[in-house]
Amino acid sequence: MAAKNILHMLTPHKHVSPFDVNMALDAGYDSVTPYEAVTMEEVADLVQDVIFSRPPDRGVNSAVFFGGDDAVLALDMIEAAKNALVPPFGCNIMADPAGSFTTAAAMVACVERTLKNEKGKALSDVTIAVFGATGVVGYCSAVIAALEGARVKVVGYNGIERVRQRADEMKERFGVEVEPVDGSSDDKNTAIVREVEVIFAAAKAGVQVLSLKQLQAAEKLLVAADVNAVPPLGLEGVDVMADGEPIEGTSAFGIGALAVGPIKSNTEQGLLKRMIEAEEPQFLDFRDAFQLARTLVS
Ligand SMILES: NC(=O)c1ccc[n+]([C@@H]2O[C@H](COP(=O)([O-])OP(=O)(O)OC[C@H]3O[C@@H](n4cnc5c(N)ncnc54)[C@H](OP(=O)(O)O)[C@@H]3O)[C@@H](O)[C@H]2O)c1
Incomplete structure (x- = not known):
């Protein structure tokens, strides 16, 4: 049976963004689960809970997405998540705080x-x-x-x-x-x-x-x-x-x-789709977003 694509959406705020939830489901995720008021200290435990629940070859079907409204905090959370991975157990990691x-x-x-x-x-x-x-x-x-x-x-x-x-x-x-x-x-x-x-x-x-x-x-x-x-x-x-x-x-x-706006939406959806379609876990931040966006504008 094909593995389900599961997205865990983490935010330091009270709510995850409904915009991002819609984007993720429209991109093709089977499930999107919000985690709210997440602190830096909690990131590693949550990521390890994600990766150890599936055999290593299914890590690519799991993803962690960081929201919020602070670029530096989101980048720090990406780093904390990457540091929490235990090869060969991995997962996709992406951030897009406040879009x-x-x-x-x-x-x-x-x-x-x-x-x-x-x-x-x-x-x-x-x-x-x-x-x-x-x-x-x-x-x-x-x-x-x-x-x-x-x-x-x-x-x-x-x-x-x-x-x-x-x-x-x-x-x-x-x-x-x-x-x-x-x-x-x-x-x-x-x-x-x-x-x-x-x-x-x-x-x-x-x-x-x-x-x-x-x-x-x-x-x-x-x-x-x-x-x-x-x-x-x-x-x-x-x-x-x-x-x-x-x-x-x-x-x-x-x-x-x-x-x-439309280039922004297509870029966010494109990065989410990239995680779904990837054969190896992806780590995506605004530099990846720019590389994709510049292919969408011509
Ligand atoms: N088109 C799209 O797809 C899209 C998507 C997302 C966001 N946006 C728009 O992008 C803009 C920025 O969003 P953001 O999320 O980065 O917002 P933000 O985090 O609230 O930042 C807004 C910036 O404007 C500054 N600012 C506040 N009052 C100002 C004033 N009177 N004069 C000049 N600058 C002032 C803020 O300074 P402080 O540090 O003092 O607060 C901050 O640097 C917003 O207009 C938002 O609606 C557009």
Whole structure:
């Protein structure tokens, strides 16, 4: 009899995400079980309970998925889970806290495609300002872009200190150098965007981070992407549906949240399917999400 594909969905929060549950069942999992308020200390025991319940050759049919809303905690939980495996007993391990790994991957992939198609440039040719960089989506998109060779500025809307801490953490964990910058006033933000070719807007839902006037003052701007679908949008003048549309009064192109959304969903579902179809256990984080997303955007 074919082994059932079983997903154990762990979150440090009170609830797992219904979005992720639907995604997993639609991807083909036979069963999805939520575990809530999970702490770091509990991860190893839970993972060992998963792997020892099936013979080693069925480990590939079990998976552990980490949710939550903290990119660093989710990455730490992936590491704790990997360290708890006892070969030949294993299982698949994936994280996508608050959908952020796949959202960041999709946004960066959409920007990469538009940069190439419209401007003949690569991520490694540009400087990027990331707004919302202390959040999960902003954090991951900054790291993905920096790993691809982009020069990245992480913008602190309430001063430089918290983005400096994030930049230090990115350097320690991923070996990437990103520049913390102070975006605590409209004038400072205007000065920041004058110096960049790309903008990632990943701030809190319903917060406008830049006006159309500020985008029009950004003379070097090539592409600007926004993942906030809740009015007011993050970038005035970039429609929620824009998928590489010109931004009025600029020579730049805009990407809106509902253009990123389908790539995000297909990326998350694609990674879940990869775990179901794999012959060896998979360990998947936002770097795998980006590699998949960039194949989905063309
Ligand atoms: N399109 C999609 O498929 C999709 C999927 C998931 C999420 N999203 C969207 O992506 C965005 C980011 O999500 P997230 O989960 O990363 O959110 P998050 O963790 O809440 O982070 C939001 C970021 O915005 C910052 N922020 C808060 N108030 C701000 C203000 N007044 N001005 C500028 N920045 C401000 C936050 O700073 P603090 O550190 O001070 O809180 C944080 O850096 C949201 O708009 C969300 O709706 C889109």
